[in-house]
Structures are given as C-alpha cells and as structure tokens.
Amino acid sequence: ATVKNNNAIAVTISSVAVSGNFAIISDGCTGVLAANSSCTETVTFSPTATGAATGTLTFNGNFSNSGGTSSLTGTGTLLAPTFSPSSLAFGAVTVGTTAGPSSITVTNPNTLPLPFTSATVSALSSDYSITADGCSGTMVAPSGTCTVSIDFTPTTTGARAGQVTFVDQGGSGSQKYALSGSGKAP
Known part of the structure; x- marks a missing residue:
C-alpha cells in the first residue's frame, strides 16, 4: 500500500496496524513523511x-x-494433493484378463483438512475400474493419505490409455491421474 502526503508540510505517522490474516512485512511509513512525498507498506496474507x-x-x-x-482482501485456497506413484502403468496384459488391483496413494500437503468429493475413471471402453475408493466423500487430514485401487482389464489389443479424475478442494479442484496399459493377444 502506498501512502502519499499531499500537504505542504511534513506529517508524522506514529503507527501502522494490520488486522485479519494479514501481516506487515516491511514498514516504510512509520516516522516523518515529508511534504508531497510517499511511503510504502508491504503486507503479506496467511490464510487460516x-x-x-x-x-x-x-x-x-x-x-x-x-x-x-x-x-485488505484475499482468498484462502488449498494446495492440490500429491500422488504416489506419479502414474500407474500396467504394462502388457492379455485381453480379457485382469491386472491389479494397483493402488494410488493420495497425500494432502496442506496444514488444513482437504475435502474429496469423488474419484472417477475415464478410459477407452471399460478397461479400467476402481475396485476400492478410500478417498471419495472423505476429509483427508493435514499430511494424511487416502487410497484408490484400480484394475486393468483390456478389451482389445493395443495401447489402452485412461485416467482417474479426483475432485477435491485443492488446486484447481480437479486433478487428473494417468493410467496406461496395453492389451495383448491370448
């Protein structure tokens, strides 16, 4: 915030205070402010x-x-969750047989709980399915985890890409997680 003294004489700024989830990190205004000059206060926002x-x-x-x-105004948001492993690769699987389940561990990197709405799979036909969903409808604690398990059953030969979409209140609100595998002839 920049303050300007429009007077022909100096003024004294005895104190600068901040309220809410804001803090002054650089006070350039407390003291004497010369006539027709400016000073600057630098403020940070730390939402709770x-x-x-x-x-x-x-x-x-x-x-x-x-x-x-x-x-002063600001909007508190949450960081997007992190995933381990970073993607699931099932490799080559015989058409009509099932590989898995393989698990995705989802971690909340925030200092506040992270609400999860849903986890859904989108893929070519019905090659991938969620066999266990420990994330949807949960509130994951700070530094806590939840797990989603995925099966892969290729319906035809060749590369079969897919993804899990996690809907939560972190990041952009929707995180995409890559799935890969291929069908091989029996």
Whole structure:
C-alpha cells in the first residue's frame, strides 16, 4: 500500500496496524513523511481457512484522517494433493484378463483438512475400474493419505490409455491421474 502526503508540510505517522490474516512485512511509513512525498507498506496474507478473508491496514498520526484504513482482501485456497506413484502403468496384459488391483496413494500437503468429493475413471471402453475408493466423500487430514485401487482389464489389443479424475478442494479442484496399459493377444 502506498501512502502519499499531499500537504505542504511534513506529517508524522506514529503507527501502522494490520488486522485479519494479514501481516506487515516491511514498514516504510512509520516516522516523518515529508511534504508531497510517499511511503510504502508491504503486507503479506496467511490464510487460516479457505474462502474470502478481509482485513484492514490502519494509519495513525498527526494528520486529519488519522485512523484511516485501507481495506485488505484475499482468498484462502488449498494446495492440490500429491500422488504416489506419479502414474500407474500396467504394462502388457492379455485381453480379457485382469491386472491389479494397483493402488494410488493420495497425500494432502496442506496444514488444513482437504475435502474429496469423488474419484472417477475415464478410459477407452471399460478397461479400467476402481475396485476400492478410500478417498471419495472423505476429509483427508493435514499430511494424511487416502487410497484408490484400480484394475486393468483390456478389451482389445493395443495401447489402452485412461485416467482417474479426483475432485477435491485443492488446486484447481480437479486433478487428473494417468493410467496406461496395453492389451495383448491370448
């Protein structure tokens, strides 16, 4: 925030205060502000919850609008979950037979719980299926994990790509996880 002294004389800014989930990281305004000059306050935002947050930056001193405020706003979001392994590769599997289940471990990297809505598979025909879903409809604790297990049953020969879409409140709200495998002749 930049403050300008439009007066022909210097003013004294005795204090600068901040409220909400905001903090001053660089105070360039407390003290004497010369006539027709500016100063800058640098503020950081550290949300403690998701969603919109507000605060104020208040300037006090020997000027007519002492106690004047500047509004601060920010939006708290969560980081996207991480996955282990980074993708699932089933390799070559005989058409009509099943490989798996193979598990995807999903980790919440946030300091707040991460709500999961669903995990769904999209693939060529019905080659991939979720056999166990420990993520959908759960609230994963900070640094906690949940697991989704996948089977691969190729319906024809050749490469068979797929993905699991995780819907949660982290990152963009939808994370894509790659699945690969190929069908081989019996």
